[in-house]
Amino acid sequence: MPDERPPEKDLGPLRATVNVAKGLWVTLRHLWRRPITIQYPEQRREPFPRFKGRHVLDRHEDGLEKCIGCELCAGACPADAILVIGAENTPEARYSPGERYAKVYEINYLRCIFCGLCVEACPTEALVMSHAYDLASDSRDSLIFTKDMLIADAPLQRRPSKEDLAAGEDVGDFRILKEGLARARAELGKPQRPAPPGAGGRPPAPEEGRPAGTASLGQSASAEGSPKRTEVLEGAPPARGTQAPGDVPPPDPSAPRPTDENISPR
Amino acid sequence: MIQIAVFAVIAAVAVIAGVFLVLTRNAVHSALFLVGVQLCLAVLFLLQGAFLVSVLQIMVYAGAIMVLFVFVVMLLGVDKKEALIEPLRWQRPIAAGLGLLLAAEAIYLALSQHIHVGSGGLQAGPHEGNVQAVARVLFTNWALPFEATSVLLVVAVVGVMVVARRKMV
Amino acid sequence: MRVPGAAYLIVSAILFTTGAVGVLVRRNVLVMFMCIELMLNAVNLSFVTLGRMMHALDGQVAVFFVLVVAAAEVVVGLAIIVAIFRRRASADADQINLLKW
């Protein structure tokens, strides 16, 4: 049977040798270059300013939650990753300005595709995306983030302030500044304290005297030089050791989990 | 002393491996036993001072010829069972009987050799190793047969090229 | 103390016989072929031993020729076996009757 393939062009031995030598030269040159990799758990790459990491629920300057429980984000989500169950604000327990607040707010990061449509949909700019990118876990449950994991302890700063720009610090669009809360307090005076929270609630405003910026995103772990993953997922239960013990009530067992049944089908 | 011990062990291994070569059903195992026999023979050559032949035995027999065998066995996948039908009924018993006869004869011959066993194994000149000594004999007394083998090899190569072409069979 | 030459010759005799019986007994062409190799090897041992007993190196030289012949024989033989196998899909000696009309 005749060979049907077209005859292959053969490099002459000289050309082949030259080509091999070129390749060898390239690799040899790289031997002396600085490696471009970074040592991940110890060093972290700062994402680009508009990098879409995991979500954060913002607060108003006075400490009230921006989320009004409208469920538009859940509706916009193409991956059905968001569960919101709203409830009425009462004068005794006021969480957000307006009538309603999100009683349950959960994002399933096994489903989330980080498209940012939820952020687009949010009418109050409550939902933003942070720079936190290491979202690995060895259990499925721990990748369903509940409201107390998502909500920021202090208002986020949306634009780099003039001070930050003057200091030459490269800051992204959404970035918690360590001084953010302190500055907010200085300008507004003592923040309004909500009434003692009911079941399932969480004190929206941070305690006084608590170190500000404990919820800084993405950069906290590297700043503290800690390679532990649990602390990288700030807001995750193990990382909440920084909070005062009496600060957080036990999680409400009656709050529905975003299982496949109770995530509303589209 | 040590020589006798080594000889006894190696000879025993060689004979046992030879027997298993015939007995085992798997062709690859047969080839392995044959390699074992050949390595043992290489040691026996060493014991008799034939260094060059010993190493060549390993190189050519164990290293090349047997690899070719294993290669073909693997390529064809003929490590299957043999047919159990006996076309010739008494073939195997008769073969065994004839084999015993042959062995007896050969051993008798071996024992009845009256060649004087000398103390030295080599016929090497002064300051000359086994390689040089063998080479001298090979390229003087045996030069013509040596050249003839090259013809044999060329013929074999050409023959294989002809046989292995797909159109042939 | 050296091992007597007769001992080597006996080993050689046993190996040769084993090979001969193997050729008669086995059906697989490849194994028969290996048995022939075994016989050649046994003869090699005889050559070296007899050469030593006669204080001559010619025995070792003879091994060379056996090696060369064995190599040529194996190559040709295996090529034939492969060729037959392509046609018959069998390595059984009883099936090989291409020359029988």
Place this chain on the structure above:
Amino acid sequence: MSMTFLADLVVILAKILIVFLVLSVLVIFIVWFERKVVAHMQSRLGPNRWGPFGLLTSVADGMKLMFKEPITPITADHVTFALAPGISMLAAFLAFASIPFGTSVLIFGHRATFEIADLNVGLLWVLAMGSLAVYGVVLAGWSSGSKYPLLGGIRSSAQMISYEIALSLSLIPVVMSAGSLSLRTIVHAQSGVIGSIGWLGPVGGVGKFIPHWYIFYHLPAFLIFLLAGVAETNRPPFDLAEADTELVGGYHTEYSGIKFAMFFLAEYLHVVTISALAVLLFLGGWNGVTPNLPVLGWIWPLLWFVAKVFFFVFLFVWLRATLPRLRYDKLMAVGWRVLIPAALTWLVVSGLAMAGSV
């Protein structure tokens, strides 16, 4: 048994033990070295977790392999499956029995040479053990009872048989020049300098500074040897037998634990063997380009030898980091159509040159 016999026995056993241990440690080091160099050539850092510069990484890997469960596939041919790694490793270690790596040293009034045995067929011994190494690969591939290992085994047997021819042919000119198969004698034949080169005329005096190494006489043979040597060790770009991307690791796909470690050890031992052979046959062995420093005695030649061997180990790693794997038919074409004719040609040319200069 006389005292000298006992002393000889002790020395031999000690040498075997030392060589065995040194080689084992050396392999661990070379594995680390390879990972580190390849990493830097790819702008990475390589192992850096265990020990300074990650030096203990290979040790940790070895320990992991040692404690891992060895798994035998149910379709495997059990005895052969267990035997194959042993054959591989044994052949690799045995090849070192006749490789000299230095001059000699006087210990307790007993002169010990730096080698296990100076055979007058030393070179052939190394080649013979190299050809036995094929069995480890082939049997591993066949006995696994699995497709990919079988393909790896078949490829490897064809490759190793083919390249062995070129390898051996390329060494014959050197043997002809040195007039011996003993590696120690071949190294001795390469001491000194070339001397004035007549046909270069006035600039021929340069030869007084060029060491009398066979690489300057047999450069084509050296290149052929190098290529065939890389192929013989199944290293990239000739790692057709392992070919992770096509054969999932080739002949050792089904191996795990300590058996896999033995294959690993054998491969790197072969790298060292081929490197040592290249140094001994073409680069003057332990003859340095500088005069021997008498203060250092036997250490100086040993250092030269180790340095040269490491150059070749680096070359192996370098090739691996640079070149893509050859296609199988290309590999065979290179072996049979380029290397073997070239080796034969050089054999004839150097033979004629030697005949002319006699």
